[in-house]
Amino acid sequence: MTALSAEPALARWGFSEWVESARRSGELIATPELDDRNDAVISINGRKVVNFAGIGILGWQHDPDVRNVFVETAMNYGLVVGGSRVVQGVARPHLELEALVAEITGRQKALTYATGLLANVGFVHAMSARFSFNDQPGVDNADTVFVLDRDSHWSMWKAVERFKFGRNLINFRHNDIADLRQVLENLRGRRVVVGFLTVYSDGSMAPVGEILDLCDEFGAVSFVDDANGFMVYGNGGHRFAAEYEELRRATFLMVSFGKSIGLGGGALAGPADALDAFRFLSGTSVFTTNIQPPTAGAIVHVLRRMRQDPSVMERYLDRVDRLRERLLGIGCTINATPTYVTSISVGSNHTAVRVRQDFLDRGYLVPMFGYPAVNKNQTVIRLMVNNRLSDEHLDGFLDTLAELKQKYEF
Numbered sequence: 001m002t003a004l005s006a007e008p009a010l011a012r013w014g015f016s017e018w019v020e021s022a023r024r025s026g027e028l029i030a031t032p033e034l035d036d037r038n039d040a041v042i043s044i045n046g047r048k049v050v051n052f053a054g055i056g057i058l059g060w061q062h063d064p065d066v067r068n069v070f071v072e073t074a075m076n077y078g079l080v081v082g083g084s085r086v087v088q089g090v091a092r093p094h095l096e097l098e099a100l101v102a103e104i105t106g107r108q109k110a111l112t113y114a115t116g117l118l119a120n121v122g123f124v125h126a127m128s129a130r131f132s133f134n135d136q137p138g139v140d141n142a143d144t145v146f147v148l149d150r151d152s153h154w155s156m157w158k159a160v161e162r163f164k165f166g167r168n169l170i171n172f173r174h175n176d177i178a179d180l181r182q183v184l185e186n187l188r189g190r191r192v193v194v195g196f197l198t199v200y201s202d203g204s205m206a207p208v209g210e211i212l213d214l215c216d217e218f219g220a221v222s223f224v225d226d227a228n229g230f231m232v233y234g235n236g237g238h239r240f241a242a243e244y245e246e247l248r249r250a251t252f253l254m255v256s257f258g259k260s261i262g263l264g265g266g267a268l269a270g271p272a273d274a275l276d277a278f279r280f281l282s283g284t285s286v287f288t289t290n291i292q293p294p295t296a297g298a299i300v301h302v303l304r305r306m307r308q309d310p311s312v313m314e315r316y317l318d319r320v321d322r323l324r325e326r327l328l329g330i331g332c333t334i335n336a337t338p339t340y341v342t343s344i345s346v347g348s349n350h351t352a353v354r355v356r357q358d359f360l361d362r363g364y365l366v367p368m369f370g371y372p373a374v375n376k377n378q379t380v381i382r383l384m385v386n387n388r389l390s391d392e393h394l395d396g397f398l399d400t401l402a403e404l405k406q407k408y409e410f
């Protein structure tokens with residue numbers, strides 16, 4: 001039988017050639033196929049591997065009580081709502097979760113979405129919608145200008161893809177207040193949304209207060225993607241407390257439940273009227289399903305426990321600080337801002353492919369972030385260390401890293 005990609009029409013897309021050349025260069029890495037659950041140690045084809053690639057940092061997803069809540073909620077509310085928010089509705093666990101997120105973030109209201117990515121897409125869609133239920137005038141925000149930090153997440157760039165660059169989409173240099181000011185100067189009189197992250201994928205942190213000051217000065221709406229920082233910071237901890245205090249001034253917040261909570265899903269939080277409109281205007285609350293009820297119930301349980309006892313996160317962050325010190329001790333170049341996201345510079349793709357494979361051969365799965373997550377040939381090992389890794393796992397990782405650093409001179 002002929003391979004599908006060899007079919008004449010599809011051949012023009014070049015997939016076969018691309019796959020073949022990426023396979024030759026080693027960049028078409030094999031997807032880890034897990035024999036059982038994702039944890040600090042995983043099994044791939046019967047082989048135990050220490051896992052540095054997971055993003056559920058505190059390991060709540062393995063907590064017996066969290067799993068029990070998941071099962072109980074599934075029994076009470078079913079596995080799915082069975083349709084989108086607008087058509088089929090939401091279950092009580094969603095409403096509890098939304099009330100809790102609104103309370104934690106200090107916003108009037110929150111809306112859940114199946115993933116953080118869909119919350120971002122929905123936000124952009126709603127803020128630029130032209131819509132009316134009937135012949136009467138409705139909302140018309142099609143001329144909204146999005147001003148995004150250049151290092152915004154892929155989901156934001158995907159969401160604004162249909163905007164015309166220079167007309168209703170403009171970027172500013174990463175964390176560069178002077179550049180943002182200049183952009184906003186040129187947009188006076190327009191309806192502007194300034195979008196940025198708290199914690200970036202390279203581990204940097206936004207100058208939250210300064211950006212929000214500029215939004216106030218220029219009358220812009222602010223949108224902050226807090227997927228990475230939600231419940232890591234701002235829950236009474238001392239790290240980045242000033243930034244998270246300022247964050248309460250942002251008009252809209254997006255959070256993800258994949259990192260600190262270890263589960264899945266996302267939410268938007270902000271002014272009540274706007275979020276009521278978003279139920280209809282965001283598209284991703286109309287044309288796709290929401291978080292599964294048992295997951296929503298389990299998130300509520302985790303959030304309550306994290307609020308009750310913030311010391312769990314503090315102890316985790318202490319561990320990350322010690323790891324950073326040890327990385328510097330073996331001469332690694334890491335991100336300057338001490339967030340929990342640690343980027344270890346490796347450099348060229350060529351080196352990165354070999355370092356990743358050598359790690360794997362020695363029993364470590366490390367997340368290597370190359371283009372398009374970072375600039376070409378500025379590949380990094382991007383760690384969101386999992387708290388279920390033991391000190392011995394961390395020692396082994398550091399010893400291996402020191403050895404490979406010498407071997408490949410990065």
Ligand SMILES: Cc1ncc(COP(=O)(O)O)c(C=O)c1O
Nearest residue numbers: 115116117153227256258265266
């Ligand atoms: C900054 C940022 N925004 C948005 C997302 C998307 O969130 P989710 O994984 O919940 O779809 C991520 C996920 O990695 C992220 O890091």
